Amino acid sequence: MNRLLNFYCLFFLVLLSKAQFPNSDVWLFKIEEEKNVLPVLSHSLNISNREGYDNQPSFTADGSKIYFVSIKEDKQADIYYYELKSKKIKQLTKSKESEYSPVHTAEGRYVTTVMVEADSSQRIHFMNTELGFNEKKFDFDSVGYYHFLNADTVIYYKLTQPHSLRYYVKPSKEDNWLCNAPVRGFKAINRHELIYGIKDSTRVVFYIYDFLIHRASKYCEYPSTNEDIVWHAKWGLLKSEEDKILRYDVTKKEWVLLFDLSNQGIKKITRFDFDSKNKFLVLVNNL
Secondary structure, three states, rough: OOHHHHHHHHHHHHHHHHOOOOOOEEEEEEEEEEEEEEEEEEEEEEEOOOOOOEEEEEEEEOOOOEEEEEEEEEEEEEEEEEOOOOEEEEEOOOOOEEEEEEEEEOOOOOEEEEEEOOOEEEEEEEEEEOOEEEEOOOOOEEEEEEOOOOOOOOEEEEOOOOOOOEEOOOOEEEEEEEEEEEEEEEOOOOEEEEEEEEEEEOOOEEEEEEEOOOOOEEOOOOOOOOOOOEOOOEEEEEEEEEEEEEEEEEOOOOOEEEHHHHHHOOOOEEEEEOOOOOOEEEEEEEO
């Protein structure tokens, strides 16, 4: 990696270190749904419940665990997981490198993560879920965030200037550009469609990209630069905005309130995720 790439990766690490000073907690909520009634959240639980940085949660495919990143006194970012049944937290990785953005793979053998390597390279690694050690990695560098569209295609946020959104196809090793100035939230809608956002100083415009026809179409926009989104199988595009989660109503072509967490002690929602059965919501509260 050349000097310019090293500079931008180091710059990103500085941003991460600054983001660690504020406390952030991982919260779990149960979703209560009844027919023809708006869903409500109940049984709130602060999973991490400590001073420090706990962030980037995601459910396992079966919904039994939540993986997240925690930085303790040694200033090392490691992957932990919370077991919903036992209500216990266990540590998965304990390495010299830092790991971020853990995601459980569909077949269950690995947790993928952005690892900051010894030379400051940032690549996607595959950690064994039983032993916590690194088994393989992608060759491409300067990864900030990522998301698997399907088993063959990974979308990733590249940290070189300008910041860009790219996709890598494993069988052919194609590495292609999608856009510049992306937000960090981008999600698969299905095996061939992706929703992502492009930001300017005042807003984010969301697009859907269809990989079958290689074409992007505008979906909607929002007048703030908050970057965290989820594509929900039932509710469609969701985004966090301070202490609320909003849903884009395609029929009305407007954003509507889905969850208001102001009465739950939540101040600012960043990352959030739902289990596959839509029984639970996990989120990060930035204090």
